[in-house]
Amino acid sequence: MQSEYPFPDAPIDAGTALFDQYGELIFMHIRAQVQLREDAEDITTEVFTAALENQPILHATRSEQLAWLRRVARNKVIDYYRRQKRRPVVVLDSIADSLLDEALNNPEFTFLMREQQTQLHQHISELPPLQQHILRLRYGHSLRCAEIGQMVEKSEAAVRQLLSRSIRQLRARFTTLEKEERA
Incomplete structure (x- = not known):
């Protein structure tokens, strides 16, 4: 069975011993108390x-280190749940799906999305070839x-x-276009 431990290749030095x-x-102690693996990883960090x-x-003894780490882990898990109470979790996938379904059934939304995609492709085609290629490799081919x-x-x-320069240029072109449309 493969370990669920997320940090198998941690570098070895004095700070990570x-x-x-x-x-x-x-x-594993934290993971048993927290539902999401990513949250357990964050708390462990x-x-x-x-x-x-x-x-x-x-520089403490092993038993003191372990006791201290467990106490800190316990406190961090408590803090995690306190934050969760103040900031209720909303399942974004279900909301996104319902919004997308609603939007796709709206002809105006579909038209606007196609128009924005056309504008984006136009703006990308105005960038230098290398920037176009890099954008395609990064976002088209991941x-x-x-x-x-x-x-x-x-x-x-x-x-x-x-990439940063290309995105800034595209953002600037869209901002300029929005200002012109408002005027």
């Missing part, structure tokens, strides 16, 4: 971040910036910068 020793145990900020615990960088022989940072 505690995590390497107790990470899986604390994660919070626990070990607190441990890194509390240098004396890094490639990561590092993969795109290899394909276009640019660094990952350069690809990120080009």
Whole structure:
């Protein structure tokens, strides 16, 4: 059976020795109390971040470390549930599906969406070819910036910068178009 532990390849250094020793145990402890795996991962990260900020615990005995980590995990889980009470969870998938169904049955919405898609394609076609290509690879083919960088022989940072610049240009064109339509 594959472990549910989300951090199997944590780097080994002085700051992560505690995590390497107790990470899986604390994660499983939290996971048993929290419904969503992602929330358990986040809480586990919070626990070990607190441990890194509390240098004396890094030099305590193993039993003291484990007791401290469990106490912090317990408190973080309590905090998590307190936040959940104040901020009720809404299942976005069901709302999104109902809104989409409602929107798709609305001819005006369908027309506006097609118009926006046409404008977007027009604006993209006005970008330089490299920016068009990078946008297509990133959003059309869901490639990561590092993969795109290899394909276009640019660094990952350069690809990120080009993507950011392209999106800013598209956003500026849409903003200008909206202002012109309002005027």
